Amino acid sequence: MIAATVRSHVQISAQVERPSPLRSGGPISRIKQGLFNNAHNTVLSIIALIALSYAGWHALRWAILDAVWYTHDANLCKQATGACWAIVGEKYRLILFGTFPYDEQWRPFLAIALIMALSIVSGFRRFWSRNLMIAWAALLPTVLVLMLGGVFGLRPTGTHLWGGLPLTLIMAIVTVAFGLPGAILLALGRRSKLPAIKALCIGITEITRGLPLLVVLFMAAIMLPLFLPTTFRIDKFVSAQIAMIIYFAAYAAEIVRGGLQAVPRGQYEAAEAAGLKYGQRMRRVILPQGLRIVIPALMNDIIRAFKNTTFVSILGLYDILGATSAATQDPQWVQFAPEAYLFVFALYFVFCFSMSKYSESLARYLSQGRNY
Amino acid sequence: MDAGVKTRDGRRRKPRAAFTWQALWRSEKARGRFYQVAAVAAVAAAILFMAGNAVQSMAARGMRIGLGFLWNEAGFTLAESVLPFHPTDTFLQAFIAGLGNTLWISLVSLIFATALGVLLGIARLSSNWLISRGSAVYVEIFRNTPQLIQIVFWYTLFTLLPGARQAWHGMDWWFLSNRGLVLAWPADRPAFTIVLLTLAIGLAGIYFFAKWADRRQRRTGQPLPVFGLSILGLAAAGLLAWLATGAPTAIEHPKLVGFNFRGGMALSPEFLALSLGLVLYFAAYISEIVRSGIQSVGKGQIEAGRAVGLHGAELYRHIIMPQALRVIVPPITAQYISLIKTSALGVAVGYPELFNVSNSIMTLSGHTLECVVIMGAVYLLLALSVSALMNAFNKAVALRGAAR
Numbered sequence: 001m002i003a004a005t006v007r008s009h010v011q012i013s014a015q016v017e018r019p020s021p022l023r024s025g026g027p028i029s030r031i032k033q034g035l036f037n038n039a040h041n042t043v044l045s046i047i048a049l050i051a052l053s054y055a056g057w058h059a060l061r062w063a064i065l066d067a068v069w070y071t072h073d074a075n076l077c078k079q080a081t082g083a084c085w086a087i088v089g090e091k092y093r094l095i096l097f098g099t100f101p102y103d104e105q106w107r108p109f110l111a112i113a114l115i116m117a118l119s120i121v122s123g124f125r126r127f128w129s130r131n132l133m134i135a136w137a138a139l140l141p142t143v144l145v146l147m148l149g150g151v152f153g154l155r156p157t158g159t160h161l162w163g164g165l166p167l168t169l170i171m172a173i174v175t176v177a178f179g180l181p182g183a184i185l186l187a188l189g190r191r192s193k194l195p196a197i198k199a200l201c202i203g204i205t206e207i208t209r210g211l212p213l214l215v216v217l218f219m220a221a222i223m224l225p226l227f228l229p230t231t232f233r234i235d236k237f238v239s240a241q242i243a244m245i246i247y248f249a250a251y252a253a254e255i256v257r258g259g260l261q262a263v264p265r266g267q268y269e270a271a272e273a274a275g276l277k278y279g280q281r282m283r284r285v286i287l288p289q290g291l292r293i294v295i296p297a298l299m300n301d302i303i304r305a306f307k308n309t310t311f312v313s314i315l316g317l318y319d320i321l322g323a324t325s326a327a328t329q330d331p332q333w334v335q336f337a338p339e340a341y342l343f344v345f346a347l348y349f350v351f352c353f354s355m356s357k358y359s360e361s362l363a364r365y366l367s368q369g370r371n372y
Numbered sequence: 373m374d375a376g377v378k379t380r381d382g383r384r385r386k387p388r389a390a391f392t393w394q395a396l397w398r399s400e401k402a403r404g405r406f407y408q409v410a411a412v413a414a415v416a417a418a419i420l421f422m423a424g425n426a427v428q429s430m431a432a433r434g435m436r437i438g439l440g441f442l443w444n445e446a447g448f449t450l451a452e453s454v455l456p457f458h459p460t461d462t463f464l465q466a467f468i469a470g471l472g473n474t475l476w477i478s479l480v481s482l483i484f485a486t487a488l489g490v491l492l493g494i495a496r497l498s499s500n501w502l503i504s505r506g507s508a509v510y511v512e513i514f515r516n517t518p519q520l521i522q523i524v525f526w527y528t529l530f531t532l533l534p535g536a537r538q539a540w541h542g543m544d545w546w547f548l549s550n551r552g553l554v555l556a557w558p559a560d561r562p563a564f565t566i567v568l569l570t571l572a573i574g575l576a577g578i579y580f581f582a583k584w585a586d587r588r589q590r591r592t593g594q595p596l597p598v599f600g601l602s603i604l605g606l607a608a609a610g611l612l613a614w615l616a617t618g619a620p621t622a623i624e625h626p627k628l629v630g631f632n633f634r635g636g637m638a639l640s641p642e643f644l645a646l647s648l649g650l651v652l653y654f655a656a657y658i659s660e661i662v663r664s665g666i667q668s669v670g671k672g673q674i675e676a677g678r679a680v681g682l683h684g685a686e687l688y689r690h691i692i693m694p695q696a697l698r699v700i701v702p703p704i705t706a707q708y709i710s711l712i713k714t715s716a717l718g719v720a721v722g723y724p725e726l727f728n729v730s731n732s733i734m735t736l737s738g739h740t741l742e743c744v745v746i747m748g749a750v751y752l753l754l755a756l757s758v759s760a761l762m763n764a765f766n767k768a769v770a771l772r773g774a775a776r
Contacts, residue, residue: 031501034499034500034501034502035500035501035502037499041499041500044498044500044502044503045500045502045503048500048502048503048506049502052502052506193404194404194407194408195408196408196409196411196412197407197408197411200411200412200415207752209755210751210752210755210756211713211748211751211752212713212714212716212727212751213713214716214717214719214727215716215727215744215747215748215751218744219744219748222740222741222744223741223744225429226425226426226429226430226741227422227423227425227426228422228425229425230425230428230429230432303516307517307518307519308518309518310518310520310521311520311717313520313720314520314717314719314720321518321520321521321524325524335532337528337532338525338528338529338532341521341524341525341528342525344521345517345521345522345525348516348517348518348521349513349516349517352515352516352517353512353516356512356515356516
């Protein structure tokens with residue numbers, strides 16, 4: 001009885017509903033909340049606003065208002081006070097396709113279009129199926145035929161002619177396609193009970209991870225030709241590709257190992273109790289769960305591998321960075337190199353940013369219904 | 373069921389089944405041995421095959437393996453070097469000079485990247501919308517673009533700056549031109565270095581002093597004004613060092629002589645581009661680590677800290693930082709190692725660090741194989757020693773058992 005009266009008393013006094021302290025109103029109050037909620041923040045905001053508007057105004061004038069957007073005459077650019085985006089229009093064939101024969105550039109263009117289309121399709125979860133895997137498996141030979149030529153009446157174009165965006169994309173995709181299985185093998189080997197195999201996998205992983213990528217690339221470029229029979233000629237692209245795969249596999253192996261460790265012990269034991277062989281245990285029970293956990297981390301590594309393809313330009317390959325550096329050697333346009341680099345910068349940003357945002361949403365999707 | 377044969381001493385022994393290959397294969401131990409032997413044999417065969425090829429192709433090219441070349445005269449100059457290096461020095465000294473440059477640029481970049489990263493990480497958590505958004509935008513831009521393009525971009529910007537005669541400058545304190553940045557610097561360099569070193573040691577000392585003060589407060593209940601005392605102590609140490617080195621006050625201002633600057637502290641465009649590229653890129657990663665570390669501290673911890681009357685810097689020092697550091701240190705170690713390794717990108721802008729110098733040595737001496745191996749071994753050692761150092765630090769900040 002007493003409790004009931006007390007409760008009713010409390011309810012009466014709490015009848016007046018107060019607005020939530022946060023996000024109480026329209027944009028003005030939100031600005032107030034976010035920028036001017038106390039003296040300390042107000043000062044910070046004012047300083048930041050002044051700096052931003054000063055920098056923003058100059059950036060706007062340089063990049064848009066005073067910029068030259070399209071011309072074939074470098075002198076027009078030199079007279080302007082703003083950016084010279086015309087260099088992108090002037091050199092885009094060289095930047096995007098490198099030294100690929102001009103008349104044949106529809107082939108790399110088609111290759112890029114195919115890769116991008118399939119990548120975008122793969123982004124939608126409703127298309128995830130065995131057919132998609134088959135499509136990816138079919139894509140690689142198609143792209144190789146397009147790029148290498150020599151069959152179906154296409155002019156042969158060796159890897160020494162490859163360049164620009166197709167080189168970058170192919171290198172990234174092949175790195176992941178071969179590096180990921182390698183990483184899984186290394187990770188499984190490292191968790192193996194057999195000491196010799198364990199030591200071997202630890203050695204490969206740790207030595208590769210302790211070296212800079214540039215050193216691995218150089219080792220491949222210099223030592224592979226030495227270590228292979230003299231009759232076997234290995235070209236620059238292939239040796240760089242091998243180095244990229246090994247480097248990616250070593251880093252991804254540690255991530256995969258983390259995933260394998262995160263699978264509860266009971267799963268291992270249950271799989272063993274069910275009488276499955278090692279291969280079956282891993283393929284059917286452990287790996288599907290372990291890989292699921294580390295897919296977001298693997299995406300980060302894939303993004304890094306994509307960014308790292310620029311390193312091959314130091315070996316003298318014309319990836320998109322190497323091609324841009326070559327394109328800006330033109331003495332007429334040399335002073336507008338920053339604009340060309342900014343263009344490549346933006347290109348990479350679009351690719352990597354969308355991949356990282358996608359991996360975030362994937363992480364949310366994959367962690368649904370998991371309690372470990 | 374007769375499970376065994378009775379032996380003379382009365383123990384039962386399993387009957388020895390007839391040997392079959394299937395039975396051997398069914399035994400896990402035997403299979404494991406077989407796999408291991410096969411793996412080792414395959415690796416050994418691959419190594420033998422490659423070594424055989426190497427010997428053959430090197431004989432064909434007239435190359436000889438050996439480290440004797442390290443004592444030959446280098447005969448090339450380095451554009452800049454922290455350690456003194458002359459063309460008459462040996463290849464070995466060139467390696468050491470390259471390593472010195474790698475360490476120097478890594479150290480400088482590491483310090484600035486950490487400072488900027490911590491600042492950005494805290495800014496990301498600011499309640500001020502502009503500041504936190506600004507930090508987020510910075511992180512997204514620098515993490516999602518290749519580092520090499522960033523470094524090449526900065527270098528291109530430096531090469532496009534006006535020449536030395538039209539240098540941008542602030543009075544005669546700093547000059548920025550396509551020759552890099554030249555700063556006014558204390559004339560007595562050794563003295564200045566000693567003062568700086570004293571201050572650095574003092575900073576490390578403050579850490580131990582603060583720990584001691586904490587222990588003392590726990591024992592006696594008396595708080596010490598740690599912050600004020602630290603500042604005072606640091607100032608006193610700096611002053612003492614300055615007085616001990618003869619209290620030099622002369623400042624050396626850079627002067628334009630011909631087409632270049634004399635005097636002052638000169639930072640080359642190569643150094644600036646590489647360190648800028650390293651600092652801005654790794655600061656973005658470090659800021660994310662710092663942010664997640666701070667966020668990992670439970671909300672209850674912060675509220676409890678407020679409840680006992682801590683606020684602002686005290687809250688950070690006593691509640692947030694000790695707990696956040698446990699989360700922060702291991703991934704930041706990986707970033708430091710990564711930073712040292714990526715300093716090899718100096719080769720793209722011509723900064724003479726280890727990788728770049730090794731390349732020069734390779735082409736000049738012709739001993740490619742040895743150079744690659746030496747270079748790789750040095751990088752491996754560097755990575756290992758940094759991780760050992762940071763592991764020691766990690767042990768110091770990690771949770772010590774449940775008793776504490």
